[in-house]
Amino acid sequence: MDNLSLVRKAAAENKLAHFLLFHGSGTEERHKAALDLACLLNCEEVNSPCRECSSCKKISSGNHPDVHILKPLKTSVGIEQVMQMQEKIYRKHFEGKFRICLIEEADKLTLPAANALLKISEDPPDNTLIILSTSNGEGIISTLQSRAQSVYFSFPTRQEWKYGSESYDLSGGDPDLACKINDLGIEKVKQSLSSYLEAVNAADFLKVYSLFPLEKDETLILIQALAVNIREQVIRKEVSPQLLQEIGRTAEALRKQANPRLVLEVLALKHIEMGGSKIG
Numbered sequence: 001m002d003n004l005s006l007v008r009k010a011a012a013e014n015k016l017a018h019f020l021l022f023h024g025s026g027t028e029e030r031h032k033a034a035l036d037l038a039c040l041l042n043c044e045e046v047n048s049p050c051r052e053c054s055s056c057k058k059i060s061s062g063n064h065p066d067v068h069i070l071k072p073l074k075t076s077v078g079i080e081q082v083m084q085m086q087e088k089i090y091r092k093h094f095e096g097k098f099r100i101c102l103i104e105e106a107d108k109l110t111l112p113a114a115n116a117l118l119k120i121s122e123d124p125p126d127n128t129l130i131i132l133s134t135s136n137g138e139g140i141i142s143t144l145q146s147r148a149q150s151v152y153f154s155f156p157t158r159q160e161w162k163y164g165s166e167s168y169d170l171s172g173g174d175p176d177l178a179c180k181i182n183d184l185g186i187e188k189v190k191q192s193l194s195s196y197l198e199a200v201n202a203a204d205f206l207k208v209y210s211l212f213p214l215e216k217d218e219t220l221i222l223i224q225a226l227a228v229n230i231r232e233q234v235i236r237k238e239v240s241p242q243l244l245q246e247i248g249r250t251a252e253a254l255r256k257q258a259n260p261r262l263v264l265e266v267l268a269l270k271h272i273e274m275g276g277s278k279i280g
Ligand SMILES: [Zn+2]
Pocket: 042, 043, 044, 045, 048, 049, 050, 051, 052, 053, 054, 055, 056, 057
């Protein structure tokens, strides 16, 4: 029985936790599972979810008054968003059988927002389910983590993959990265990746210059794709695992502030020092 089946079983037995932590796989996969669960809990038919009743239809189309979805505004999920949600879930009357609050990218909750949720978890309203969904469970404060029942989603296999086979290889089977790669353009990512590796193999970090202009977001996608590529080389024992740590540090520096070209050149320089890399 997979994790979600366990949740369904708990729901059927009326033993559902108030807080669930959805992690693993991709944002879209977890989002879909959360809506499925909302349908299951609110469906008007015996064989739920029927996907035909007005409740199921409202949920699938994003119009159910008892299903609330919070997403980061710009870079974080803030206290105002949680307060608005809180105001709704402590109301007596509601339309369906169950209120569902889905918090997407829950690792981006601000500390005050996470603390407000912690307060809710101390006195949770009846028939209300709060789902924290994230690719990075460790990014949620531990007190809140410990209040939530963990539901892990395994990553799609190549057979289950629906984002194109090239993006499977480039993303290493990570649906979120694959979506970003597809948005940016597979050809562009492949081209940038091979230009970068060529520069490193020619031991000429200045050639990294030819990859630009690239926006910060685009550089971050390239670095993530590079990490996938290097991870495979590490497995084949062609490069040192230390290089992956360097790539991690580069991504971190880029997220914080640094200039995309500068961080990539610094990475290339270290990469060259570590003995370069095979093209592939
Ligand atoms: Zn239904």
